[in-house]
Amino acid sequence: xxxxxxxxxxxxxxxxxxxxxxxxxxxxxxxxxxxxxxxxxxxxxxxxxxxxxxxxxxxxxxxxxxxxxxxxxxxxxxxxxxxxxxxxxxxxxxxxxxxxxxxxxxxxxxx
Amino acid sequence: xxxxxxxxxxxxxxxxxxxxxxxxxxxxxxxxxxxxxxxxxxxxxxxxxxxxxxxxxxxxxxxxxxxxxxxxxxxxxxxxxxxxxxxxxxxxxxxxxxxxxxxxxxxxxx
Numbered sequence: 001x002x003x004x005x006x007x008x009x010x011x012x013x014x015x016x017x018x019x020x021x022x023x024x025x026x027x028x029x030x031x032x033x034x035x036x037x038x039x040x041x042x043x044x045x046x047x048x049x050x051x052x053x054x055x056x057x058x059x060x061x062x063x064x065x066x067x068x069x070x071x072x073x074x075x076x077x078x079x080x081x082x083x084x085x086x087x088x089x090x091x092x093x094x095x096x097x098x099x100x101x102x103x104x105x106x107x108x109x110x111x
Numbered sequence: 112x113x114x115x116x117x118x119x120x121x122x123x124x125x126x127x128x129x130x131x132x133x134x135x136x137x138x139x140x141x142x143x144x145x146x147x148x149x150x151x152x153x154x155x156x157x158x159x160x161x162x163x164x165x166x167x168x169x170x171x172x173x174x175x176x177x178x179x180x181x182x183x184x185x186x187x188x189x190x191x192x193x194x195x196x197x198x199x200x201x202x203x204x205x206x207x208x209x210x211x212x213x214x215x216x217x218x219x220x221x
Contacts, residue, residue: 031207042213043154043198050207058208059113090153099144100209102153 003027004103006091012109019078021106023091029101031094032074034058034066036087037105043090049074081110113137115212117199122218123189131184131215133199145173145184146198148214154198158184186217194219 007022025032033048035058045058047066055066063085067075074093078085086109092100114136123129135143142161146154160166160175160182172185186193196214203210 033209035211040213043200043211045208045210048208056208094207096207097142099156099159101156104153 004091004093004101006089006103006106008106009104010107010109012111013078013081014111015082017081017110019081019108019110021076021078021089021091021108023074023076023093023103024072025074025093025101026072027093027095027101028071029093029095030071031096031100032068033092033094033100034064034074034076035090035092036060036085037090038087046076081108083110086110113201113210115199115201115210117197117212117215119213120216120218122220125189125191125219125221127189128185128187129189129217131186131197131199131217133182133184133212135180135182135199135201135210135212137201137203137210139203140177140201142202143173143175143182144200144202144209145171145182146200148196148198150195157197189219191219191221193217 004025034046035043049055049068065077089106091103094100145157148154158173165174170187175182198214199212200209
């Protein structure tokens with residue numbers, strides 16, 4: 001079975017803190033994605049990566065950065081957390097031309 | 112731009128059949144996916160269409176018409192555990208990007 005894990009299920013951070021969200025997949029997938037999910041807005045793509053050290057902006061990259069130093073790991077970084085970044089963050093991975101597998105999600109609250 | 116529309120919420124009765132529609136307008140197209148998401152959980156893959164027509168998988172079927180920018184997910188013999196949100200997603204033609212609709216919350220009543 002494909003397994004996508006995320007470092008935390010729940011996280012509470014203060015405004016201005018630097019936040020790291022980690023995602024690891026164990027199926028040697030080329031593609032990895034970070035989404036945020038908000039009520040009424042659905043899943044919105046923040047960044048994706050199609051290879052090690054390669055990244056592409058999604059629809060809402062502002063305020064975020066990513067890192068992919070190893071194929072299995074894709075990190076999302078909030079340089080200076082703000083309250084409007086309170087959300088559910090979902091990581092996903094996929095092989096070429098195949099469906100995505102999602103991690104369990106991290107519910108981030110910024111106070 | 113990318114525009115994917117689904118109804119916000121639907122209600123159906125246990126044992127019945129329900130059809131969830133999805134219309135899309137995207138700059139590129141390389142497949143349409145349906146996912147199921149139970150409250151508080153991650154989405155899980157249900158079905159995939161890249162060519163026109165119907166794909167059947169047990170109680171779940173999905174249909175695609177590329178010329179109309181239209182898909183539907185058909186759920187037969189509804190069970191209480193089918194109460195969940197159903198997400199329609201289109202993969203961009205040029206990249207491995209996925210665009211998701213806001214999801215349809217299905218309530219199955221006894």
